[in-house]
Amino acid sequence: MVSGYRFLVADDHPLFRGALKGALSGLDSACEILEAGDFEGAKALVDDSVDLVLLDLTMPGVSGLSGLIALRGMNPALPIVVVSAHDSPETIRRALELGASGFISKSSCMDEIRTAVQAVLNGDIYTPADIDLGAEGDPEVADLIQRLQTLTPQQTRVLSMLAEGLLNKQIAYELNVSEATIKAHVSAVLQKLDVDSRTQAVIRLSKIGADTIATED
Structure with missing residues (x-):
């Protein structure tokens, strides 16, 4: 209870x-x-x-x-x-x-x-009854989810803040760490997402948002 x-x-x-x-x-x-x-x-x-x-x-x-x-x-x-x-x-x-x-x-x-x-x-995972979740049919989304799962919580926060358009110094201020630390996190995020720039990383992240809704419209 x-x-x-x-x-x-x-x-x-x-x-x-x-x-x-x-x-x-x-x-x-x-x-x-x-x-x-x-x-x-x-x-x-x-x-x-x-x-x-x-x-x-x-x-x-x-x-x-x-x-x-x-x-x-x-x-x-x-x-x-x-x-x-x-x-x-x-x-x-x-x-x-x-x-x-x-x-x-x-x-x-x-x-x-x-x-x-x-x-x-109670510590369980809840899904609606009688639904077969199946397997991911979009290879690009499957790859993106796997890559996102490799990010640390702090790297995930940095990626989300990049998506909000924040600069490194703004992210450093928000997270109370040095700008050098944020630069290291950004580099790690780019590597894990297999992209070359912050813009490409944000575009990849946005795909998980847009595609989720688009598949049902």
Whole structure:
């Protein structure tokens, strides 16, 4: 039974945030529920006091799985459950491969949402029932996911901040390290992603976002 957990609900639709809050409150009235309507707000609320994040794939400031990648870089131990109307086997599988602890379709009922959250809090990985996740059909995406999995949490954060357009000195300031350290991280990221420039790295990262949504349109 959940008792006193702190949840973060990140979704840009107030009505759906309300529905998720209702589902979470049904687990235990003692839980605290934080809300974010955009990705910047979600990042600002992610800290060690949050026990679980419910993350929409598409909201202002982020599109596709790049948001999941960014939050995983910020706090690798934090369980993140993706909640999305884009619920194809491809999207679910990619989310799990990139570190999500579960996936909930926006068409799920209250009981299923509660079951998913409880499973993740118990340390399990939750996927919707009766779905065959299959294998990755896009070789380029499969290669990219494998390469992203080799990044350290700090390298993942640096990559995400590159995608935001930050300069090395800005990233160094945000992460409270030297600019030389950031340059070393950038070099490692480029090598692991097998690209020659920051721009190419950002383009590769954006593919995991755009392709996830595009495969279902």
